[in-house]
Amino acid sequence: MSSTLLAAAGPQPVIPDFGTVSSCVRDNGLFCVDWFTANFSSMFGPALVQHVRLTVIAVGVGFLIAFPLALLAHFRRRLVKPLGGLTSFLYTIPPMALFTLLVPVFGLSVLTAEIALVSYTLMVLFKSSLTGLGEVPEEVRRAGEGMGLTRREVLWRIELPLALPAVISGLRVATVTTISVVEVAAFIIDQGLGSPIIQGLQSPFNTQFIGAGLLAVALALAADGLIVLVGRLLTPWARTRRTV
Amino acid sequence: MHTFFASFSFMADHFGLLADRTVDHLKLSAAAVAVALVLALPLGVWLGHRGKGSFLTVSISNIGRALPSLALIAIFLGLLGIGFVNVLTALVVMAVPPVLTHAYLSVEQVDPDLVRAGRGMGLTEWQILTRIELPLALPVLFTGIRIAAVYVISSATLAAVAGGGGLGDIILNQVSYGLSGVIAAALWVAVLALAADALFGALRNRLTPRGVLAGRSA
Numbered sequence: 001m002s003s004t005l006l007a008a009a010g011p012q013p014v015i016p017d018f019g020t021v022s023s024c025v026r027d028n029g030l031f032c033v034d035w036f037t038a039n040f041s042s043m044f045g046p047a048l049v050q051h052v053r054l055t056v057i058a059v060g061v062g063f064l065i066a067f068p069l070a071l072l073a074h075f076r077r078r079l080v081k082p083l084g085g086l087t088s089f090l091y092t093i094p095p096m097a098l099f100t101l102l103v104p105v106f107g108l109s110v111l112t113a114e115i116a117l118v119s120y121t122l123m124v125l126f127k128s129s130l131t132g133l134g135e136v137p138e139e140v141r142r143a144g145e146g147m148g149l150t151r152r153e154v155l156w157r158i159e160l161p162l163a164l165p166a167v168i169s170g171l172r173v174a175t176v177t178t179i180s181v182v183e184v185a186a187f188i189i190d191q192g193l194g195s196p197i198i199q200g201l202q203s204p205f206n207t208q209f210i211g212a213g214l215l216a217v218a219l220a221l222a223a224d225g226l227i228v229l230v231g232r233l234l235t236p237w238a239r240t241r242r243t244v
Numbered sequence: 245m246h247t248f249f250a251s252f253s254f255m256a257d258h259f260g261l262l263a264d265r266t267v268d269h270l271k272l273s274a275a276a277v278a279v280a281l282v283l284a285l286p287l288g289v290w291l292g293h294r295g296k297g298s299f300l301t302v303s304i305s306n307i308g309r310a311l312p313s314l315a316l317i318a319i320f321l322g323l324l325g326i327g328f329v330n331v332l333t334a335l336v337v338m339a340v341p342p343v344l345t346h347a348y349l350s351v352e353q354v355d356p357d358l359v360r361a362g363r364g365m366g367l368t369e370w371q372i373l374t375r376i377e378l379p380l381a382l383p384v385l386f387t388g389i390r391i392a393a394v395y396v397i398s399s400a401t402l403a404a405v406a407g408g409g410g411l412g413d414i415i416l417n418q419v420s421y422g423l424s425g426v427i428a429a430a431l432w433v434a435v436l437a438l439a440a441d442a443l444f445g446a447l448r449n450r451l452t453p454r455g456v457l458a459g460r461s462a
Contacts, residue, residue: 030322094398094437096415097430104247104423173309180312184402187416197318201405206322213315220310 025207032207043196043208048215050191054182055223058114059175062121067167069122070129083126091123095184103188113185120181121174128170132163161235168231172224179220193219250424251431258425261414262432269410269436272328272403273396276335280392284340285385288347292381293373301348308341313399317406331400331408338399339392346388350381379453386448393440401433411436 024032036044066087073079098116106112136159144154186194193212200208255262291297316334324330354377362372378385404412414421414429421429 089438092394092437092441093434094394094401094430096398096401096412097433097437100415100426100430101434104427176306176309180310180315183312183314186314193312194314197314198405200318204321204326209318210322213312213319216312216315217310220312221307224306224310 028204028206030206031210035207036211044193044211044215047191047193047195047212048219051179051182051193051216051219054110054113054117054185054192055175055178058117058178058182059121059171061114062118062174062178063125063171065118066122066125067129070126070133073126073130074133080130084123084130087123087126090119093119095120095181096187099185099188108188110189110191113182113189113191117178117181117185121178124174124177125167125170128166128173129163132166132170133159135166136162164235165231168227168234172227172231175223175227176220179216179223183216247423247427250422251427254422254424254428255432258421258428262411262428265409265411265413265429266432266436269397269400269412269433272331272335272408272410273393273400273440276332276339276396276400277389277393279332279336280339280343280396281389283336284344285347288344288388289351289373289378289381289385292348292351293369293377295352297348298352301345305341305345308338311337313338313395314402314405317399317402321406326407328408330406331403334406335396335399335403339396342388342391342395344388346391347381347385350384350388351377353384354380380456382452383448383456386444386451390441390444390448393444394437397433397437397440 022032022034023029025035069083073083095116098119099112102112102116106115140158140162141154144158149157182192183194183197186192186198193216196208196212200212288301291301313334316337317331320330320334324333351373358376358380359372362376367375400408400410401412401415403410404416411429411433415426415433418426
């Protein structure tokens with residue numbers, strides 16, 4: 001395709017060599033649907049898949065760390081303060097700063113990104129799990145003990161199921177936050193929906209920014225909805241009582 | 245490890261530059277938080293006092309959480325172009341949800357018996373709001389402001405992407421400042437966020453009546 005045509009159009013947007021350029025692309029319109037769909041399979045699709053993968057790993061590993069910690073703190077109350085403080089401290093560090101600080105130690109790798117991402121999930125998952133376990137009414141627990149359940153059975157059959165709604169709401173927050181932070185991770189690894197945004201900074205092309213941004217927002221909303229749905233399936237007893 | 249030590253000598257050598265960018269960073273963050281407070285605080289408190297609008301505040305907070313900061317700045321890049329206005333708008337959009345929802349929840353969760361007692365004593369609605377509800381609401385309300393401030397300081401780093409200046413300028417420009425400079429700036433941002441968190445925590449303890457704080461030992 002002719003580069004002269006582009007040169008004539010003034011400042012060149014980031015357009016890979018393909019097909020004919022629509023007037024929207026030439027004028028850097030707000031959102032060029034044709035360009036977006038044409039580039040979905042090569043740019044946005046893979047970025048979306050990477051984004052999902054990074055998020056799932058981060059939330060999964062975060063949960064595997066935070067939930068046992070919450071259980072531990074549930075039984076050893078004096079651990080609540082130090083563990084809560086540590087996770088809140090990690091949560092307060094700005095993502096961009098944390099990513100950058102980890103680079104000299106772990107390099108420009110997925111590992112670096114995941115370490116930072118996991119550390120952001122810990123606070124929410126720890127607190128929500130702990131709150132959920134703590135909110136089980138004392139009488140319910142004692143009723144279980146009265147029925148002859150051991151401490152372990154009380155945990156498995158009473159406390160954990162009743163804590164589930166709080167855990168799920170923690171997972172929702174953690175997942176949506178992680179999806180948001182994964183965008184920033186693109187500064188250190190060329191993955192996720194942040195990478196089209198960062199690549200586009202050199203020569204701003206609106207569709208690339210808005211497309212990647214909207215996809216991330218859509219992904220966050222979809223993930224949130226999915227977790228709500230799974231939560232409802234897992235806690236059928238909660239539906240009748242909770243109207244909000 | 246060497247890079248970390250180098251970052252400290254970078255701080256010593258480029259103290260003026262870092263201080264300069266920190267001032268920019270704080271100006272931008274303070275402006276965003278201030279605008280968000282002006283917009284969201286009265287609205288949230290009023291909705292909470294009326295006890296209406298839980299649907300509105302819950303959905304705003306959910307959507308707010310779903311908005312990735314970089315995506316937001318990117319979208320505004322498309323809408324508003326490069327510059328201070330873009331960045332400020334994006335940061336305000338990020339700061340409003342936590343402030344609004346916490347302001348709403350803080351007033352709404354005040355024990356209705358206390359409000360009724362106030363009415364019985366003949367207090368006006370304004371007096372009920374300022375003498376009963378707000379003092380009791382302060383701890384939760386400040387949690388919202390703390391979250392917003394930390395969010396904004398942290399996201400203001402990305403502002404550099406859209407020409408907003410601040411410490412992000414250094415973090416995103418490894419070519420000019422080297423890894424040690426990037427790390428030095430990153431450390432400063434982290435310290436700023438932690439300091440803002442601590443500052444608002446202290447302010448909360450200062451402003452909240454002692455009786456209210458004592459009642460919330462849990």
